Amino acid sequence: MRNVAVVGVGQTKFGEHWSMSLRDMLTEAGNAAIADAGIERSSIESLFVGSMSPGRYSGQEHIGPLAADALRLGNIPATRFEGACASGSLALRTAYIDIASGRHDTAIVLGGEKMTDVNGSEAITTLAAAGDQEWEASIGLTFAGLYALMARKHMHDYGTTLEQMAAVSVNNHKNGINNPNAQFRSPITVEQVLASSMVADPLRLLDCSPITDGSAAMILMSEERAKALDNPVWILGSGQGSDTLALHDRMSYTEMMATKAAAKEALAEAGISIGDVGALEVHDCFSINQIIALEDLGFCKKGEGGKFVEDGKIALNGEIPVNTTGGLKAGGHPVGATGVRQAIDIVKQLRGDSVNQINTEKGMTLNIGGSGATAVVNIFGKEME
Numbered sequence: 001m002r003n004v005a006v007v008g009v010g011q012t013k014f015g016e017h018w019s020m021s022l023r024d025m026l027t028e029a030g031n032a033a034i035a036d037a038g039i040e041r042s043s044i045e046s047l048f049v050g051s052m053s054p055g056r057y058s059g060q061e062h063i064g065p066l067a068a069d070a071l072r073l074g075n076i077p078a079t080r081f082e083g084a085c086a087s088g089s090l091a092l093r094t095a096y097i098d099i100a101s102g103r104h105d106t107a108i109v110l111g112g113e114k115m116t117d118v119n120g121s122e123a124i125t126t127l128a129a130a131g132d133q134e135w136e137a138s139i140g141l142t143f144a145g146l147y148a149l150m151a152r153k154h155m156h157d158y159g160t161t162l163e164q165m166a167a168v169s170v171n172n173h174k175n176g177i178n179n180p181n182a183q184f185r186s187p188i189t190v191e192q193v194l195a196s197s198m199v200a201d202p203l204r205l206l207d208c209s210p211i212t213d214g215s216a217a218m219i220l221m222s223e224e225r226a227k228a229l230d231n232p233v234w235i236l237g238s239g240q241g242s243d244t245l246a247l248h249d250r251m252s253y254t255e256m257m258a259t260k261a262a263a264k265e266a267l268a269e270a271g272i273s274i275g276d277v278g279a280l281e282v283h284d285c286f287s288i289n290q291i292i293a294l295e296d297l298g299f300c301k302k303g304e305g306g307k308f309v310e311d312g313k314i315a316l317n318g319e320i321p322v323n324t325t326g327g328l329k330a331g332g333h334p335v336g337a338t339g340v341r342q343a344i345d346i347v348k349q350l351r352g353d354s355v356n357q358i359n360t361e362k363g364m365t366l367n368i369g370g371s372g373a374t375a376v377v378n379i380f381g382k383e384m385e
Contacts, residue, residue, distance in 0.1 A: 008037025014332030050087035051336035084130035086369030089339030111340035158303030166193035176326025183332030239265030278360025
């Protein structure tokens, strides 16, 4: 396996883009990544794009060749990947494997979703398709409902409080203030979270990530090509895990075995321990998920995630800075783009050009699909291991 580097990144602003199509957003993000890498588009040999449900959201399937055409990349292989909200990370992971294997030397990774072309109920119905249609969605169980069940069980078993979950959103909004690409750039308080409207008890509106339009892109290169460029960031390891589609079939409501499997694989490939990770992007689609992620990744013991957040250990100056530019909650969650955006924010931390710069040598992303049926973990470093 060859070493693989990220040499260019780009994204659109995340939010509600009424005047832009999915094609427009993929083009903007892709062109930004190509420009950031400082390469000729003719050097790109393969394209990987993550998108959860472009057909239902935008009426457009077959977006691999659509993106290649829009970016004027010629007749290269172009493939779409779907893994619910982990679609972007699946595209990134596959591009990494493609280059590491020696098949190609330069690839572009895209993630994108145009979610606001349908009304709110249609968007929620589409998201519910990432769960078990027969046993969950068909009886009206939304994703907010699924994560509410996890939250209620975590509160029952470990004493996790509403205030601790609210602190997740408060921290992410604080980190999003300086991010020009974030959907929400205003601070919130614990009191505001607790006073926001109920979505699925115990989760309030401000516990939930928003409906979002946006795209993100990265350029990946083999070591031989990347070493001629300035400031490459290296992919040290990648892992993927899965679990039952339906929540009720899981071993536990308060842990995600897919996350544990993906993290174990990625850490083993990188040859590091979880303590070596200095910046973390996790999938905070709902506040409880960030708490569970901290536990499942090994930053704290099971049941101690709420206290870990409450004690400020996820802050920019904390023990492990988490979602340093706002996460899904403040940054926005265009589902197919999120995994790529997470990786971009870690890459910028390692390059030294983040909007909220911290000092770290290694960073990790955790991207979750559905209620935990798919998990992808990617690890990045300033230097090759």
